[in-house]
Amino acid sequence: MTMAQDKPLALISYVGGMHGLIQEAADLMKQHFKLITHQEFLQNPSLHGTKIQVLFSWVNKPELLPSLFTSLPALKLVANGGVGIDHIDVPYLNSLGVKVSNTPLVVSDATADIAMGLLLASARRIIEGHQISMDPKTVDFQSLIGTEVTGATLGIIGMGHIGLRIAQRGRGFDMKILYHNRNRRSPEDEQAVGATYCKNMEDLLREADFVVLAVNLSPQTTGLIGHKELSLMKPTATLVNVSRGLVVDQDALLEALQKRTIRAAALDVTYPEPLPRDHPLLHLPNIIITPHIGTDTTATTLKMVQMMIDNALAAVEGRQIPNEVKPK
């Protein structure tokens, strides 16, 4: 077993606390890397700076500022935890000779699970039900009536690895599956989940009872769902977002929810994260918001971390990086 001193150095934010790595994640990393926390690094940048070869980015921390990179001349790789890398300037880092990797595929099941969880919780008013059950002041246990999921139409915008899994889950509820994607999927993929392609996103918006967003954030998908799209949706429809907050025009969404242009929304992602405490979206009755927990299971988290480690070891050993993100 390599001595701690022989292990390559990796920069992390911190362990535990508000946005840090869970202990099991840090323990996995320590098997192969000597971890330097951002705070330790800042106390004496020249001590470790020249030896740090890898930066493990978790929940956008440590912040990837240019000033950081000037102090990390030996950096080979920014290994991101998660599949979305919209917060990383890949061309800029590449110009410094630093590669970028992400963790595709391993995040898909847990994210698809959360998408269905949000859909069901919203449709069947589970959160409200729990609040009523628990509230010491509740006197009237009046009926909360929700909307039927079985047999309803599920419209998936973004039918990648995650979208396909959402479709599979929806099918288990005998839902009718529509999807819109940059490219049509193969007939086998469509048949496997009983999905019908909507070349025109507007058609999907008009027909769906539940619209689920599972796209990458890009210039093309920023503000993809705005006033026009929301007004095309049924007044009984629900919007679910497990992509990125910026895919939705939040002001338009606020108005749509207030005016009941759509029935409800359930978001695991917002912009910013978190929303400021006085943001009007937080105070609507017909919205569910969870704090970006799409991949927050121990099992999935550790799969992500293992992938980060594999990418980092490849970088340190000069091998091809399995999940390198190349610029478009």
Added chain:
Amino acid sequence: MAADKPWALISEVGENGYFEELADIMREHFQIMPLSDFLQSPALHGPKIQVLFIWKFYPEPKPSLLAELPSLKVVCSAGTGTDHLDIPYINNLGLKIANTPHVVSDATADFAMGLLLASARKMFEGQQIARGPEMVIIPQSLMGVEVSGSTLGIIGMGEIGHKIAQRGKGFDMKILYHNRSRRSAEDEAAVGATYCENLDDLLKLSDFVMLSLRFHTDCTGLIGHRELSLMKPTAILVNISRGLLVDQDALIHALQSGIIQAAALDVTHPEPLPRGHPLLSLPNALITPHMGINTTTTAKKIMHRMVNNAVAAVKGLPIPDEVKPQ
């Protein structure tokens, strides 16, 4: 003519009873009398009533009420459960009983999966943090349990249990089930379910234990101290059947001491739980007020079925969903 339509006794139209669309379905075939009106003059109104519609257990078919309904032909109860009805007593009065099987199954199965996911992924805590006055996250407290690929143990593989299995399969869950009798090979294959003759085996192996069986009094306390201690400490119990299936004191102890991870209950005993009940203050108990069938679509299906049964009873025809004595 409205005046020719037979009379039905109901709880009430409104928030605590039938919403307007449901009342309209009844009015197609019946004149409806809310209980409050009836009680103002039972002697006057009683003889008119041929049908008693029971929705969410109201009005309660107590002997004192039934005694005031000399023309009553049928008691039509919403939902599949009949444990709230004294079937022999009601039959002995010469009355028929009907419930509404089948139409509740999809909505109940959907709700069961919704509870499972909400509990597993700590969505209630997540929402509180996302919308609370202080945005503080401690990663470990929001770490959930993986649903995809986990083991779902279904106790009670009737129509509802089978539909839950189908939904679980969509999440690539491994399905185990325990039932009074084994289901056919086709039924098992359709949802990839494995029979556990021994309930203990299911309890030991499952990540999620789902109670979806029909309640009989001999199933009271089916899940008690012993059963809970057989379960994995990471396991979650979901109950959409009847509160009495679970020994609630044993459950409280199990949740407090980490014997199981969490519980999600649409049903308790009593309903609702009295304010201050220990279950209500446990962070790992997700409780909803018996809303498993609460969708507009399903409520209307139930209502149509109840009316159908009632119309048959009034005409002296065979009742489609008659509940026969055991």
